[in-house]
Amino acid sequence: MPMFGDRPRELPQRFAFVLVPDFSMMPVTAAIEPLRIANRTAEQDLYSWKVYSVDGTAVTASNGIVMGVDGDIGDIGEHDTIIVCGGLNIHKHADKKLVGWLRKEARRGMDIGSVCTASHILAEAGILDGYRCTIHWENLPGFSEAFPDLNVTGSLFEIDRDRFTSAGGTSSVDMMLALIGAQHGQQLASEVAEGILHAPIRHQSEYQRMSLPARIGARHPKLISIIEQMEKNLEEPLSPSLLARQAGLSTRQLERLFRRYLDRSPKRYYLELRLRKARSLLLQTDMTVINVALACGFSSPSHFSKCYRAFFGRTPYRERGTPRLESHDHDIAAH
Incomplete structure (x- = not known):
């Protein structure tokens, strides 16, 4: 060959x-x-x-x-x-x-x-x-x-x-x-x-993205390990208590760790990871909105739409440029 x-x-x-x-x-x-x-x-x-x-x-x-x-x-x-x-x-x-x-x-x-x-x-x-x-x-x-x-x-x-x-x-x-x-x-x-001032020459096996510590601006080893687990488990999110236990922390220590380094709760950070993945799927695939929601750990399409609009300012349907009046738009706006 x-x-x-x-x-x-x-x-x-x-x-x-x-x-x-x-x-x-x-x-x-x-x-x-x-x-x-x-x-x-x-x-x-x-x-x-x-x-x-x-x-x-x-x-x-x-x-x-x-x-x-x-x-x-x-x-x-x-x-x-x-x-x-x-x-x-x-x-x-x-x-x-x-x-x-x-x-x-x-x-x-x-x-x-x-x-x-x-x-x-x-x-x-x-x-x-x-x-x-x-x-x-x-x-x-x-x-x-x-x-x-x-x-x-x-x-x-x-x-x-x-x-x-x-x-x-x-x-x-x-x-x-x-x-x-x-x-x-x-x-x-x-x-x-x-x-072309390109040094060093990178091997094909090197990863595209910056290291996780460089991306989040923190090097705390337990924080890094927790976020790695979050990124690996977007379709079926892990509970804060399980993430804390895996890292050898209490849930209160987990909360303080995220507040100190990322200025948000672990629950909020996890949600943002899932919503960003959802946006990629909406823009780059023909998956239905319901299947996108499921792929990102949302069991309820209405909850997914509510969270999506709160974060991105538009519903998943409008993200795709698909006009659609949704029955729960009023609830979303009040969220």
């Missing part, structure tokens, strides 16, 4: 970047620039690249910049390495023509990968089945719900035989440096990294 990172059939190795609407520009440029600098450093055309869209028309990025393309997906060569580039609202951009074309290219044994959220499109095409893959951490909950049988990780990037996925942002740099190192030596990869 060929692997992304094997020596190319010919030089320069050709890359085809397929842009979908609302694509994120940073991971695209972060994937292309290491290739450009590798050519410059090696004083040889090791890589070439072109940009495509499904229909050959320009594509608007999530930052509003309109990017011209070199052609449509039918113009991509038979030996090109394909990289699908996603961004916002990815579940709305799984174009049937693109999905069908990816399936055909996969059957031909092509190296196919993605940056940022475009793992969703590869999954829709069924070409990630049996492969490790990753996606941006914000999209991870919705992706896992939509494709529960996939082996999805929280890594910066994943290279698994002829499939490769990166989480977005600057993780594209690390994925391409891994490619350059595997094909043309670690010295060249290091020189490219130095050229």
Whole structure:
């Protein structure tokens, strides 16, 4: 089985970047620039690249910049390495023509990968089945719900035989440096990294997000362990008494710990974690509001809607842009 990172059939190795609407520009440029600098450093055309869209028309990025393309997906060569580039609202951009074309290219044994959220499109095409893959951490909950049988990780990037996925942002740099190192030596990869002021080169197994202490601004070991348990148990929340007991604390000590470091009760902090996951699922999946509520530990849809509106200022239905008069809106407003 060929692997992304094997020596190319010919030089320069050709890359085809397929842009979908609302694509994120940073991971695209972060994937292309290491290739450009590798050519410059090696004083040889090791890589070439072109940009495509499904229909050959320009594509608007999530930052509003309109990017011209070199052609449509039918113009991509038979030996090109394909990289699908996603961004916002990815579940709305799984174009049937693109999905069908990816399936055909996969059957031909092509190296196919993605940056940022475009793992969703590869999954829709069924070409990630049996492969490790990753996606941006914000999209991870919705992706896992939509494709529960996939082996999805929280890594910066994943290279698994002829499939490769990166989480977005600057993780594209690390994925391409891994490619350059595997094909043309670690010295060249290091020189490219130095050229773009990217040090150290991160391994694919590194996690996308900052450490939990960095995210919450506290390093208390028991607080960290409790929040880790909360994050692992959003669908079936653990009681404060159980969280306290697991950490070797009384419920009063647990309350004081959260008040001191996070200025909120443990119950409130836990609720906010669940509501943020709910928002991700509402925006990134087609799950019903009731199923979103259940996936985030709410047994009552009305209670979920009440909590959601109190925190985000709008109901779950309006979050999706779906006008709906709910019988309990009056109760919510009075909450």
